[in-house]
Amino acid sequence: MLKSLAGRTVIVTGGSKGIGRGLALRFGEAGLNVLVVSRHLDQAEKVAKEIGSGASAFVADVADPAACEAMAAEAVGRYGSIDVLCANAGIFPAAKLGEMTAADFDQVIGVNLKGSFLSVSACLPQMKRQNRGRIVLTSSITGPITGYPGWTHYGASKAGQLGFMRTAAVELAPWNITVNAVMPGNILTEGLDGMGEDYLAAMAASIPMKRLGSVADIANTALFFASEEAGYITGQTIVVDGGQVLPESLGALEAMG
Numbered sequence: 001m002l003k004s005l006a007g008r009t010v011i012v013t014g015g016s017k018g019i020g021r022g023l024a025l026r027f028g029e030a031g032l033n034v035l036v037v038s039r040h041l042d043q044a045e046k047v048a049k050e051i052g053s054g055a056s057a058f059v060a061d062v063a064d065p066a067a068c069e070a071m072a073a074e075a076v077g078r079y080g081s082i083d084v085l086c087a088n089a090g091i092f093p094a095a096k097l098g099e100m101t102a103a104d105f106d107q108v109i110g111v112n113l114k115g116s117f118l119s120v121s122a123c124l125p126q127m128k129r130q131n132r133g134r135i136v137l138t139s140s141i142t143g144p145i146t147g148y149p150g151w152t153h154y155g156a157s158k159a160g161q162l163g164f165m166r167t168a169a170v171e172l173a174p175w176n177i178t179v180n181a182v183m184p185g186n187i188l189t190e191g192l193d194g195m196g197e198d199y200l201a202a203m204a205a206s207i208p209m210k211r212l213g214s215v216a217d218i219a220n221t222a223l224f225f226a227s228e229e230a231g232y233i234t235g236q237t238i239v240v241d242g243g244q245v246l247p248e249s250l251g252a253l254e255a256m257g
Contacts, residue, residue, distance in 0.1 A: 002227045006031030009079040010226070011071065013062050013119055014089030016043035018189040019138060022215025023086050023222055024048075028055050030223060033079040037062075037071055037089070062089045062115030068122035075126075082126045084226045087116040088138040090157075094150035105153045112157035117164060120179075124172070133177035134226040135168070137161050138218070139237065141185050145245050162237065169235030178234035180225045185241025188212040208253065209242035 010027045014020035016038035028034045028051030036057050038044035044057035058074050060067040075082050090112045095104050120135055127133030142148050143155030144162055162181060169179040186203050192212075204211050221238050224230055239245065247253050 002224070002229055004031060005083075005223075005226065005228075007033070008083035009033040009035070009075055009081045010084035010086060011035045011037060011075050011082060011119075011123065012086045012088060013037045013060070013071075013115070014138075015086075016040060016047055018191055019184065019187060019215050019218050020086075020088045021047050022219045023088055023138075024055070025051060026216065026219035026223055027084070027086075027226070028052070032084070035071070035075045035078065061111075062087075062119050063110040065118050065122075068115075068118040071119070072122040072126060075123075081130060082123045082133065083130070084134045084136065085119060085123045086136050086138070086222055087119045089115050089119075090138065090154075092151065092154045095153070096150050097152055100153060108153040109157050109160070112154065113160040113164070116161055120168065124177075127172075127177050128175045131175055133172075133175070134230075135172075135177065135179040136222045136225045137165055137179070137181040138222075139165075139181040139183045141183050141239060141241055141245055144183060144237075145239070165237075166235045173234060176231070178225070178231065180230075180233060180235070181237045182218055182221045182225070183237050183239045183241070184213060184218050185239070185244040186212050187218060188214060206250075206253070207242040207244045208246060208256070211242065213240060213242055 010032045012024045015024040015036040024034050024036050024047050034055040036044045036047045037060050041059045048055040048057045060071040139161045140158040143158035165179050165181050217240050221240050
C-alpha cells in the first residue's frame with residue numbers, strides 16, 4: 001500500500017488525451033492537485049472537469065521555453081508547490097527516411113526531447129526550494145529498444161529522453177529530486193480508433209500477454225515513481241509492454257502453443 005500523496009501537486013503535460021489523460025485521471029484519483037497541460041484549452045478543461053475538485057487546465061506548447069515557465073508559475077500560483085512533473089507531451093507523425101524533412105525531424109525532437117528538457121527546467125526552481133520532487137518521463141520502447149518504419153525521429157527523441165534522464169538524475173539527487181521513465185509498448189488509446197479490428201488483433205498477437213496495454217497500466221507505474229516508496233529509485237526505467245520486447249521472433253510466440 002503506497003502512502004497517500006493527497007494534497008500534493010502534479011503537472012501533466014500532454015494531459016488532454018491518450019496516456020496523458022490517463023495520467024491526469026489516475027493522479028486525480030489519488031488525491032493530488034492536477035494541472036492538466038495541453039495545447040488545446042477546451043480539451044484540457046474537459047479532462048480537468050472529469051477529475052473534479054483540485055484539477056485545472058492550462059495551455060502551453062512544451063517546445064516554447066516561455067510557455068513552460070508560465071506553466072510552472074501557474075502551478076505554484078494555484079497550488080503552492082510542484083511535487084511531481086509528468087513530462088508526457090509527445091507527437092509521432094510518420095515519415096520514412098528520404099521523405100522526412102529537416103523540419104519534420106526538428107518538430108518531433110523539439111516537442112518530445114527538447115520539450116522534456118524545457119518542462120523539467122521550468123519546474124526545477126520550485127522543486128529545489130522544496131528540496132524534493134518527482135520527475136516522470138513518458139518514453140517508449142520505440143527507439144530505446146525497438147524500431148518502427150517511419151519513426152526514426154520519434155525513436156531518436158525517445159532514446160534521447162533516457163540519456164537526458166540519467167545525467168539529470170545524477171545532477172538533481174542532492175535536492176531529493178528523482179528522475180525516472182516509463183516505457184510503454186502498444187497501448188490502447190483513442191489514437192487507434194478507426195484502425196480496425198484486424199489491425200488491433202495483429203498488434204495483440206505480437207504480445208505474449210495477447211492484449212494491448214491500457215492507459216491505466218502506464219498511469220499506475222508513473223504513480224509508483226511519484227510515491228514516497230520510490231524515493232530511492234532514480235535514473236531508472238520500467239518497460240510496460242506485456243512482454244512485447246521479449247520474443248526473439250514470431251516463431252517464439254507460435255511455440256507458446
